[in-house]
Amino acid sequence: MLVYVAKRLLGLVPVLLGVVLLVFSMLWLAPGDPVIALLGESAQGISARQVEELRRAYGLDRGFLEQFVDYLGDVLRLDLGTSLRSSQSVTSEVLSRFPATLALAGSAMAIAILVGGAFGVLAAVYKGTWIDSVAIVVALLGVSVPVFWSGLILMLVFALQLGWLPASGSGTWRHLVMPAAAVGFSSAAFIARVTRASLIEALRQDFVRTARAKGLNESRVRLKHALKNALLPVVTVVGLQFGGLLGGAVLTETVFAWPGVGRLLVDAIRSRDMPLVQGSVLFCAVAFILVNLLVDLSYAALNPKVRYG
């Protein structure tokens, strides 16, 4: 297992380097002068001489590689630059928003696993019946309905019409209910689809037939023998969804004015705050990669074939 962990960690190095390179290149790929891109909205009315002075001051007159090495060094020291809008450290801005994103992602995943898992298991166990049909339709709707629309509908019904929950903002668990439900429903659909397919496959296997032949109780066969083996692909989807939510709950955070990293990123894009855009993107991508690593490692822990394969 240790060898597997070491291999996976080593394999991450080029990907992480590539991600940092891509994020660093955003400044260079932006149309126009990198100095102007870096200045964002404050670049208006600036003279050519000032641009050149700033170019030297920011070190943008040096070669691409030299600047990239510097940037990499800063990233390794967790220095993601300074926000143009707030003049604060990007790292502290992103970190201050991260708990809110984590709370939303965590509670949404809890809902998704419970609802999606239950729907998936029911659909697989009652394959071909009306229960299966209902589960399939609900799962299909879940992957087709935009999360910002379902969020707005929840807001309309439960906050603006019934007045049961606050429409937006943060601070109490009541603020979290609707955003978590909106995101959770969408992720539940993916989990339900994978759980159903994986459990149907597992129920066809020989060991299930053997368990039945031994005279085991049917629910024990389904839940203990088949479900346990069907969980591997489900773990992958849960991990991917959770990792995606750490940086991808942008839309829901915007709908409910939830103060997470996603909303910080959108605000940064709108105000052309390039260091904050780069920092938020890098942070979310690294979080996504690390969650995927954890999923891979848990996969290996669950399935010996993976670590010895």
Next chain:
Amino acid sequence: MAERVTAARPRRARLSPAARRFLRNRGAVVGLALTVLLVLAAVLAPWLAPYAPDAQDLRSRLRPPSPEHWFGTDEFGRDVLSRVLFGARISLLTGLVPVITGLVVGTSLGLLAGFYRGWLDDVLMRVMDVLLAFPSLLLALAVVGTLGPGMVNAVIAVAIVSVPGYARLARSVVLAAREEEYVHAARALGAHDPRLMLKHVLPATLGPLTVQATLGIGFAILSMAGLSFLGLGVQPPTSDWGEMLSRGRRFLPGSSWLLLYPGAAISLTVLAFNLLGDGLRDAFDPRD
């Protein structure tokens, strides 16, 4: 009489097993029917829409659905039904263009990587790994954050997001196809690499890529609607469902129709392409 029977038979037999499996799948047929309806609505929008999509009538601002305005009116008195119909054009277009672009670029890269292997394969696939290391919406936001908000840049962003999926899929099919006997035979007969790739290897990728692309259209429409909802994609006054939702939410709870119809249109469109894509996948790959 006997002649008529024999004449009818070959016509039925012309349907391939995949087409027959597709037509037996209720979901797939519903998806196909919905897609055809949506395309018709988009093409015929100028004739179907009761008003011009940007015709303002400030005296009928924020009117609920009525016989004059079936889907109500927005804050400028524009007819929501007409805007939803014209929005179908933008949504289908901004859903199709990134998929086609991503498909062409991704397939070309996958074809080159799988056919030549070696360092080219290594470099291209590491680049794809880096792109796949981002959650898709985050990568799209990174591209829009770099290039700036706007419809064209959002389309470029969604196209870039879709490239790695097609590249990986095309590469995996090409890796298998290049070892097929008919490819070796063509090479032995003197066919050059470009001919081998385009005439003999590329056709093998078309089936799986078509399925992936159909499912990709739903994803692209959702992503574009999301970017427009955030104010980073299609900009006003163009009729776009995501942008309509973004503006409509300001008039809640009084004007809920501004929310219901564009959102239902996005959901229905994505549902149609997901059903169609699932149906095509099941038809081409009956193992599931």
